[in-house]
Amino acid sequence: MTTKMVNMVFDGKAVSVPEGMTLVDAAATVGIHIPNLCHIKELRGVGACRMCMVEIEGMKAPMTGCTTRTKEGMKVQTTTPKVEEIRKFVTDLVLSFHPLDCMTCPKAGACDLQRYAADLGIRESSFGRKSFNYELNDRSPFITIDNNYCILCGRCVRVCKEQGTNVLDFMGRGITTKVSTALDKPLHESGCTFCGSCVDACPVNTIMERDRWQHGREWDLQKQETACTACASGCSVVTSSKNGKIVKVNAKEDNGYLCAIGRFGFDSLHASNRISAPMKKQGGKLVPTTWDDALDAAAAGLKSAGANAGFIASGSLTNEEAYAVQSLARDVVGSANIDTAASSYASGLLAALRAAYGDNGASVASAADIGSADCVVVIGADPSQKKQSLQEVDVAIRRRAQAGAKVIVVSTLKTDLAGHQNAILLQIKGGTDTALLAGLMNAAIAEGAAPTAKGIDGLKKALVSVEDAAAASGVSAEQITLAAKAFAAAKHPVVVIGTGISTNEAASQQAVNLALVKGAGVLPLLLEANAVGVMQMGCQSDMEPGFVKVKKSGSGYDDMKSGTKALMIAGPVSGTDFKSGFTVVMASHMTSLAEKADVVLPMTSLYERQGSIVNIYGTAKILTAAQAVAGDAKDGVEISAELSQRISKTKGFKAKDVASAVKKVKAGKLEAPSCKPVAAKAGQSSAVSSSKLLAAINAGMLSQSGVVKVLEVKQPALQK
Amino acid sequence: MSQQENKCPVEATRKKLIHFYNDNSKDGMCSKCHPCKLGIFDAIKILEAIQAGNGRDKDVVLLKRIAADVKDGGMCKKGKDHADILSAFLAASTADLEHHIKGVCSYRECKQLITYEIDPALCTVCDKCRAACKDNAIEGQKMIPGKTGFTPYRIRQRRCTHCGECIKVCPENAVVIVEKDREADQKEPVRTLVCTCDVSGKATGHAPACAIHDTVGAVR
Numbered sequence: 001m002t003t004k005m006v007n008m009v010f011d012g013k014a015v016s017v018p019e020g021m022t023l024v025d026a027a028a029t030v031g032i033h034i035p036n037l038c039h040i041k042e043l044r045g046v047g048a049c050r051m052c053m054v055e056i057e058g059m060k061a062p063m064t065g066c067t068t069r070t071k072e073g074m075k076v077q078t079t080t081p082k083v084e085e086i087r088k089f090v091t092d093l094v095l096s097f098h099p100l101d102c103m104t105c106p107k108a109g110a111c112d113l114q115r116y117a118a119d120l121g122i123r124e125s126s127f128g129r130k131s132f133n134y135e136l137n138d139r140s141p142f143i144t145i146d147n148n149y150c151i152l153c154g155r156c157v158r159v160c161k162e163q164g165t166n167v168l169d170f171m172g173r174g175i176t177t178k179v180s181t182a183l184d185k186p187l188h189e190s191g192c193t194f195c196g197s198c199v200d201a202c203p204v205n206t207i208m209e210r211d212r213w214q215h216g217r218e219w220d221l222q223k224q225e226t227a228c229t230a231c232a233s234g235c236s237v238v239t240s241s242k243n244g245k246i247v248k249v250n251a252k253e254d255n256g257y258l259c260a261i262g263r264f265g266f267d268s269l270h271a272s273n274r275i276s277a278p279m280k281k282q283g284g285k286l287v288p289t290t291w292d293d294a295l296d297a298a299a300a301g302l303k304s305a306g307a308n309a310g311f312i313a314s315g316s317l318t319n320e321e322a323y324a325v326q327s328l329a330r331d332v333v334g335s336a337n338i339d340t341a342a343s344s345y346a347s348g349l350l351a352a353l354r355a356a357y358g359d360n361g362a363s364v365a366s367a368a369d370i371g372s373a374d375c376v377v378v379i380g381a382d383p384s385q386k387k388q389s390l391q392e393v394d395v396a397i398r399r400r401a402q403a404g405a406k407v408i409v410v411s412t413l414k415t416d417l418a419g420h421q422n423a424i425l426l427q428i429k430g431g432t433d434t435a436l437l438a439g440l441m442n443a444a445i446a447e448g449a450a451p452t453a454k455g456i457d458g459l460k461k462a463l464v465s466v467e468d469a470a471a472a473s474g475v476s477a478e479q480i481t482l483a484a485k486a487f488a489a490a491k492h493p494v495v496v497i498g499t500g501i502s503t504n505e506a507a508s509q510q511a512v513n514l515a516l517v518k519g520a521g522v523l524p525l526l527l528e529a530n531a532v533g534v535m536q537m538g539c540q541s542d543m544e545p546g547f548v549k550v551k552k553s554g555s556g557y558d559d560m561k562s563g564t565k566a567l568m569i570a571g572p573v574s575g576t577d578f579k580s581g582f583t584v585v586m587a588s589h590m591t592s593l594a595e596k597a598d599v600v601l602p603m604t605s606l607y608e609r610q611g612s613i614v615n616i617y618g619t620a621k622i623l624t625a626a627q628a629v630a631g632d633a634k635d636g637v638e639i640s641a642e643l644s645q646r647i648s649k650t651k652g653f654k655a656k657d658v659a660s661a662v663k664k665v666k667a668g669k670l671e672a673p674s675c676k677p678v679a680a681k682a683g684q685s686s687a688v689s690s691s692k693l694l695a696a697i698n699a700g701m702l703s704q705s706g707v708v709k710v711l712e713v714k715q716p717a718l719q720k
Numbered sequence: 721m722s723q724q725e726n727k728c729p730v731e732a733t734r735k736k737l738i739h740f741y742n743d744n745s746k747d748g749m750c751s752k753c754h755p756c757k758l759g760i761f762d763a764i765k766i767l768e769a770i771q772a773g774n775g776r777d778k779d780v781v782l783l784k785r786i787a788a789d790v791k792d793g794g795m796c797k798k799g800k801d802h803a804d805i806l807s808a809f810l811a812a813s814t815a816d817l818e819h820h821i822k823g824v825c826s827y828r829e830c831k832q833l834i835t836y837e838i839d840p841a842l843c844t845v846c847d848k849c850r851a852a853c854k855d856n857a858i859e860g861q862k863m864i865p866g867k868t869g870f871t872p873y874r875i876r877q878r879r880c881t882h883c884g885e886c887i888k889v890c891p892e893n894a895v896v897i898v899e900k901d902r903e904a905d906q907k908e909p910v911r912t913l914v915c916t917c918d919v920s921g922k923a924t925g926h927a928p929a930c931a932i933h934d935t936v937g938a939v940r
Contacts, residue, residue: 037754049754050793082792082845084753089789093758126782127762128769152754173751174741175761 009075019346023076024052034078035087035116037094037203039066041254043162049153051090053083062086088120094151096125097132097175098204098308099147099442105205107692109218112203113151118621132176140187141354141710142194142210142264147178150206163257163421164398165385167192179206188710193385194260195395200251209248209264216242224626225252226607227615228262229316229529230698233392234615235262239607244606246627260707261698266607269630271704273590275602276631286600291632295639298568298599299646301582302333305566310580311338312560313539314527314571316697318611318623321636321661322530322537323545324644324653330538330652332644336554337564339541341573341697342531344557345688348505349497349524350535356512358671361549362535366618367670368494368521370396374489379511380433381498381525382690384416389691390525393616397496406486410436411500414689424483430687432473433507434678436480438462439469439691441517443484453516454674462677493520499527499688510678526616527694533614536667543663569593570636571603574696576651586639591700602633605701610635612662632641728827729813730820733805734767740802749798756799757791762805771830773900774819776876828897831882833902838873842894845870849886849895855879860888 003018017026022045024034037049045052045066052065057075062083065076077083095117102108117123134147137153152170156179160168167190171180181190188194198207221240228235228249236252246266250257268274278294279286302309311329315321322340329338343350353361370376376397383393397417402409407423409415410433418425428436441465445451451459466484470477481582487493495515501507502524515522526532538545544555560567560578567580570589576593585597588605607626614620629635637655644652702708726732741749741760751757763786766779789808795799810817819826823831838849838858847862850873857880860873875886875895886895 046752047795048752050795051754053793086789088791089759089785089793090754093754093762096758096762126778128765130765152757173744174749175758177751177757 006070006072006074008070008073011076011078011182015029017070019070019072023054023063023068023070023072026070027065027076027078032078034065035119036066037090037112037151038155039115040155040159040201043158043255046154046158048694049090051087053086054078055080055083069460084120084406086120087116087302091116091120091122092125093127095122096127097130098151099131099148100124106208106212106215106217110152111205121591124216130175134178137180137186138210140192140210141706143187143192143199143207144210144258145179145207147180147202147206150179151204152177152179153203155201155203156207159197159201162399162402163195163197163385163395164193164402165193165195168198168602191386193388193391194259194264194707195385195391196260196263197251197257199263200254200256202398203219204588212248215247216240221247224607224624225622226609226626227529227613227621228258228626229318229606229609229613229623230261230265230701231259231390231392231524231694232527232529232531232616233390234529234613234619234621235259235392236621237262237607239266241627244628249607257392257395259385259388260710261388261702261705264706265702265707267707268589268705269606269608269627271701272590273700274605274630275587275590275594275600275706276633278602278632279600281598286595286597291642294599294601295642295646298557298584298601299643301566301584301598302568302643303310303647305335305564305582306333307335308565309333309335309337310555310560310564310567311335311539311568312557312567312573312578313338313340313534313568314573314697315340315342315531315534317530317539317571317636317660318609318613319512319530319533319537319665320535320611320658321570322539323641323665324566324633324637324640324655324658326538326545327653327658327661328640328644328647329568331546332647333654336550336552337541337560338539338554339557339560340531340534340539341528341533341557341575342526343540345499345574345693346502346524346526349502349508351505352508353522354514355509355676356516356673358668359543359549360667360670362524362532363548363614363618363667364670365521365524365616366530368523368617370400370494370496370521370523370617373400373490373492373494373521374405375408375487375493375520376400376405377410377487377493377495377514377520378415378417379410379437379495379497379514380500380502380507380609380687381496382411382413382415382417382496382500383496383525385689386416386639389694390616393496393525406490408483408487424479424486426473426474426475426479426483428475433501434474434510435464435469435503436475437507437510437514438678439466439473439480440462440484440487441514442466442469443481444488444514444517447481447485447488449488451517452519454621454672455677456516456675458514459517459675460675462679468483486582487518490518490520493518495520496523496525498525499693501687503688506678509676513678516673516675525690528697529615530613532616533617535610536614537662537665545651547667572639574693574695586636587700589700589703594700599637602631603636603639604629604633608633611637721846726827726829728825728829729809729816730767730771730825731827733809734764734771736805737764737767737802740798747798753793753795753799755793756795756802759786760799760802769824770817770820771893773823775823775854775897777821779821780810780814780817824899828899833900834882834897835877836875836880836882836886837850837896837898838875839894839896840872842892843873844892844894845873846891848889849873852885852889854883854885855881857881860884 005016015030034052036052047064047067053062054065055077061550171178182552277288280289313325333392383390385391401422409418410426466477497511541556563579566582568584583597585594586601586603587594610625641655759790790803861871863870
């Protein structure tokens with residue numbers, strides 16, 4: 001979506017900025033900072049702190065920069081004596097009840113209030129000093145709230161509301177307002193998911209990570225941009241480390257979301273179940289050994305199996321690691337049996353995408369822009385912050401819903417998203433997805449959707465009437481028509497397809513057809529951080545790097561479960577029941593799978609990793625190591641390269657050559673989409689629970705982490 | 721007294737602002753924007769300090785600043801209207817405010833700046849004021865002819881809350897309001913020794929020595 005640019009004047013400087021943006025955000029794009037305490041980038045402004053006052057030519061009084069939107073020909077003065085005086089006045093008042101503890105405050109250096117007080121030259125308040133002696137709220141894990149420092153900006157309250165957790169709110173009024181939870185309960189008893197968005201939002205040190213006190217101040221910390229690899233969203237993060245150890249993790253963008261695992265899960269890097277040395281099975285027990293010994297044993301086992309060896313690449317591997325494993329399998333060992341878990345839990349979905357968009361179908365998400373969607377259809381997916389599955393997707397959809405987008409939920413259960421006021425829930429009977437979607441498409445075409453995709457005439461013949469769909473699925477016809485109206489009226493619809501139907505090809509195909517009826521973007525909800533990238537790097541039994549079909553495909557993920565001569569599993573996977581004569585496991589943490597293995601090779605985890613990934617939205621992200629690797633663990637690329645050298649001196653590759661080879665892999669463009677009619681009859685689909693699958697994938701990494709222990713605490717329901 | 725219109729502009733303005741600040745209805749403060757929520761609170765606190773006899777010369781400057789900046793920076797009309805009330809008061813009653821800062825309420829309404837006294841020349845020892853006083857602040861004894869003598873009536877200042885009931889009932893207008901003798905108050909300042917150290921056993925070491933104990937808890 002392209003935004004219209006308008007010409008404006010900021011402080012006498014002619015600039016071109018997007019139309020309809022708030023003045024604070026627009027000024028930031030041209031490098032002018034308008035002071036503010038309560039504004040959050042891209043969120044609707046409230047104009048509470050009055051620090052962002054600017055003078056606009058033609059306006060009698062100063063205007064707030066966070067609520068005024070850019071318009072053609074606007075002339076803005078950001079620093080005039082009048083607005084400076086208001087800024088000084090507000091800062092002066094706020095300082096009158098904010099403790100002046102800058103010499104010990106952990107937020108010093110990153111504190112907005114400190115910055116503005118310094119800019120405006122205010123040493124201490126000219127008004128009477130006030131203190132309210134609130135009790136420090138350190139009853140909750142991970143996050144402390146010290147209301148004595150609160151400047152009542154309300155950023156935390158708004159960010160919590162915006163993303164749908166809605167835990168924090170104001171209590172009381174006037175200067176004695178207090179940010180608190182309902183009934184002043186601890187956070188873990190009030191439905192908090194510990195995403196920590198409020199920590200990022202807080203301009204002072206009221207809401208903070210629990211262990212920040214005396215763990216390094218802002219200027220002691222080394223910042224490193226990287227990305228989290230715990231789930232498919234691959235959120236961009238900024239880690240802060242002191243003495244080579246991570247002390248905190250923040251979201252990269254101002255209003256970025258980061259879940260509890262991404263923000264507080266870094267303690268897993270030093271967990272007790274971390275594998276610090278290579279291990280080899282001796283007498284039925286795994287014993288630590290040297291790298292040479294372990295690699296020799298692994299190489300010998302894989303070499304002897306030859307073409308019968310199997311390779312499973314986790315979707316959490318980086319592109320480089322995936323390419324190296326693929327190269328090890330196909331070029332060095334000479335086996336075509338390589339696959340990733342997505343081929344199993346999303347078999348139907350991947351087949352449907354391939355049928356509609358050609359061989360590159362898996363990378364369809366890059367064309368869908370959920371950030372500008374005005375209608376989101378969620379089919380068979382339950383992204384949920386409370387259930388710890390794809391939290392970031394839930395937040396992205398909720399933020400759109402909050403901005404007025406309709407969310408159509410097609411599910412057998414009442415999902416968390418369906419509880420939103422802008423959601424339309426189509427609660428179907430199990431296995432009736434195809435029938436319902438056929439009726440929905442019919443209604444959408446009747447409401448004015450004009451499909452242009454190939455094979456649309458064949459599809460139209462296979463559609464059923466709304467009444468038939470209603471009878472088959474158990475959803476009322478009015479509800480289907482309501483959803484169809486919202487879908488047909490949307491300008492940028494996005495269809496989200498989840499693991500609920502992803503094993504069923506017919507249902508997945510029907511969901512893709514729904515997207516094609518309106519020309520909507522498709523967002524397949526794969527689960528691992530680099531699921532698409534790993535497939536693009538050729539870790540599929542029937543695809544080579546760059547989505548090129550192989551002549552003779554090897555055995556897939558499910559085939560390998562039943563038994564292989566030798567098996568190598570790289571990275572965390574959900575399955576534990578692999579039968580194999582000889583198993584090599586590359587893992588960062590001890591899992592039940594690694595316990596059964598013959599050779600265990602320790603690899604890097606979370607923020608120690610480097611390489612590149614492609615996240616669920618098709619965005620490429622760069623991982624950079626933010627912390628020294630624990631113990632003897634090595635990068636997946638290095639391990640694969642060493643193995644390849646040991647298996648074959650001539651065919652073996654070197655770790656440093658992998659990155660350049662990855663750059664050469666290019667996915668072709670998506671083909672013009674084509675519809676494929678699906679019979680609208682009820683068929684039993686085997687639903688996969690994304691939350692359970694994700695938990696199984698991350699089980700090893702998180703089993704000793706504090707995050708899981710806190711989130712497992714059963715939340716008491718609030719009495720109505 | 722509270723139902724009546726206040727003649728003292730300081731008292732009247734303070735009451736208007738406090739009513740606005742505490743009003744939970746839609747006419748009251750919405751508690752959203754910082755200049756109004758914090759500024760009016762500070763204006764009330766400054767006026768209260770002046771009325772308590774703790775006025776400072778810079779208070780006028782601060783009040784003027786609050787009035788101007790809430791007017792410019794406030795979000796809604798309600799807040800700006802109350803900034804106008806404050807600035808109108810500052811413009812119209814400059815002399816009154818200065819008197820108050822010096823500790824004189826010439827309208828004799830600011831309770832902490834005045835004392836009630838009984839004029840012995842006018843008092844007829846009728847005992848009505850003693851009966852009306854809710855706080856037992858008036859002492860004295862009525863004369864019963866042939867039986868007793870009498871004790872002159874006077875007001876115990878420590879107990880008096882300046883509620884005005886005695887003025888209402890006095891038939892001779894013998895209860896008079898006089899401005900507080902601030903200099904007399906300051907002659908004998910009341911000093912209490914406050915223990916700031918932790919004598920309950922935990923000698924913290926870094927606690928400053930207090931007026932009663934030394935740092936290890938022994939009485940000086």
